[in-house]
Amino acid sequence: MAKKRGQKIPKVKRGEIYFANLNPVVGSEQGGVRPVLILQNDTGNKYSPTTIVAAVTSRHKRARLPTHVPLAAREGPLDKDSVVLLEQVRTIDKSRLKEKIGKLSPEELAEVQDALKLSLGFEDENNSKHNDSGCKQKM
Numbered sequence: 855m856a857k858k859r860g861q862k863i864p865k866v867k868r869g870e871i872y873f874a875n876l877n878p879v880v881g882s883e884q885g886g887v888r889p890v891l892i893l894q895n896d897t898g899n900k901y902s903p904t905t906i907v908a909a910v911t912s913r914h915k916r917a918r919l920p921t922h923v924p925l926a927a928r929e930g931p932l933d934k935d936s937v938v939l940l941e942q943v944r945t946i947d948k949s950r951l952k953e954k955i956g957k958l959s960p961e962e963l964a965e966v967q968d969a970l971k972l973s974l975g976f977e978d979e980n981n982s983k984h985n986d987s988g989c990k991q992k993m
Contacts, residue, residue: 864951866892866899869963871910871932873952876944884909884942889931889955891938893970905951908966909942921973923965931955938966940973 866872870892879885890907892899899905912934914922921940927933932955958966971977 869958871956872954874950904945906945909939910936912936921969923969940969
């Protein structure tokens with residue numbers, strides 16, 4: 855880990871999941887110490903003191919929006935079914951990151967990429983791989 859102003863800053867990679875302190879927040883932003891998924895590319899992560907993340911929650915038992923990607927429970931801190939909230943994307947300083955708690959599979963990361971394209975408007979919702987309820991279809 856690299857040092858920054860006396861703190862250890864993790865060397866993060868795209869697709870990794872960390873606990874992060876997202877406070878303070880405003881309005882409907884996800885806050886508190888919670889899991890986040892690293893979205894930023896590895897080159898940006900190598901050189902920037904910040905990274906781009908999406909909040910992860912276990913409060914939703916299933917994906918409810920086209921911007922939600924379900925994650926199956928796994929051993930360790932993500933021991934409950936969870937959802938990546940790709941409408942809750944933000945840039946944070948890496949000093950907000952705590953411990954690494956997991957990593958997505960290549961298949962999960964591909965689903966995240968599709969949902970992120972929808973969230974940012976890079977893919978038309980009408981041409982996406984989502985069903986009428988707005989949830990991603992299993993292909």
